[in-house]
Amino acid sequence: MAVETPKPLSAPRIYLIRMAVFLILAGFLAFILYRPIWNAFLSNPGLNGLIVGVLLVGIILAIRQVARLFREVRWVNSLDLRDGAYQGRAPVLLAPIAQTIGRKTGNGAVSIDAGTMRTLLDTIGARLDESREIVRYLAGLLILLGLLGTFWGLIETVGAVGRNIADLPTGGDAAVLFDELKNSLASPLIGIGIAFSSSLFGLGSSLVVGFLDLQAGQAQSRFFTELEDYLTAHAVEEPVIEAPRGMPAATGFGGAELAGALDKLTTTINEGGGGRQATQAMANLAEGIQGLVQHMRSEQQMIRDWVEAQATREKELKAVLERLSSQDKG
Template sequence: MDKPDLSADPHFSQPVRQIALMLAVLVLSALGGFMALPRVLPIFESNPYLNGFIFLVFLLGVVACFWQVAQLIVSVRWIEYFAADREKGAKAPQMLAPLATLLRSRGKRMQINTTSTRSILESVAQRIDEEREITRYIVSLLIFLGLLGTFYGLATTVPALVETIRSLVPQEGESGVEVFSRLMEGLQEQLGGMGVAFASSLLGLAGSLIVGLLELFAGHGQNRFYRELEEWLSSITRLGFSDGESSGEMSGAAIALDAMADQMEELQGLFARAEIGRSEVDGR
């Protein structure tokens, strides 16, 4: 009597393609920024505090996207290591904490029921959504900061423009050419302020575009990891006796039946080992 195979080898893929695409986006963005730097740098330096804060938020968004991909790499390595040598086991990543607790409680019998599978998948999906909410908030924050800089520039430019128009009243002995030159000087200064206002909007929108693209590639890797995790869990899931819609009284009976099934499998393993031992004795 052979011992049944109660485990399944995981088949997970590392997010190499996603990392390559994200690095390509950063390289292309850095190249475009370097080419446009001589023209836009004087405008950005006119409002260094707000533009510096926008750039800092952009860097946080980039780090958050790569952190999500790094969590996938750690999770894949942990699952492969745990399936290869379940007795030692390393520290589980935060994304797979419920799965690690359940599998370690099972010991060498790496099988779970359908209820546990659903709860694990829901927990992993919830943790993935929590990580995505951070990057989505950063994308929205970059757009908001860009619009804030634009409206701030407009709020400071429009009153000054009104003062420039009021100052066009001809003074005694002043010619029309002098009034017109004063108008040109005032408009030139105010239009320069408008450029400063739209510079922050340009920086915010460009940063949100890059972070949103990185978040898209990271989301593709997370979705693929979730599908592969679902396939692996389905291979180690034991069909239970309850469908999740039964009442509380039936759930207790289902737990008892599951415990009886566990004991029957343990007895089957004992009988298999006893049969092997008896075969060795007969051989001697």
């Protein structure tokens, strides 16, 4: 059966365009508000500079998440399922698929069974989610840095106000005391500037990184969906071994699920995955082994029942033949 030409995967170019347009608009707005933004930056250049640095790192990582999909899309579109050949460099995100196809090469058209396909999709989905964790963390970190500046400024303000009130002389003219209090409050207002400037930079930067992460997530979701459709179009059903005539067919857990769980555990260990992922993969493998053992026991019981039934039938047939033989002799 010939393998149909699959629908090519679409490149995530539109998402890079959206990112570029958003960054241009944000840069244009910052250019228009350059003077007040610069004055706010000088209120606390150390913390605000750290926020801007984290913002630049988040922008680079978010753009990289989308840009790396171009290599994977080109690999899938150049893949020839008739012999497993492809053009260009080997993929990174889709390395499990490349290894699976490499093992199947030489047996005619490459086909992937349903169990293996689901295991591969789960592995690739986990890789895509892990690649975005740093960008998500940076988006939350920017908000936390803004709040840190806020509390820092408020602590400075409250402390300065308390010291100024304690230094006011007692007694004297009320008008003079009011003028002294008014002049002494000028210094604590600097802390308010620190608080609001850090909040401004933190929230604004988190907004930028959050939008870029949203576009990266949409690009990866479309890539994963199209890849799933691609693999589903070429997945084949697992062959079913028919039982002997008169013996009930075996149903239950098969070896494909166990092989898939073992492949997933091996991939997780080779990639240096976290303890939670390795534990989950080992749990899946243990569950698969347990299911396989139960399946083997049920098959053994069915075989024993079938053998006993065949033995009973043979005894009945032997008794009938003996009666027929005795009648013929009589």
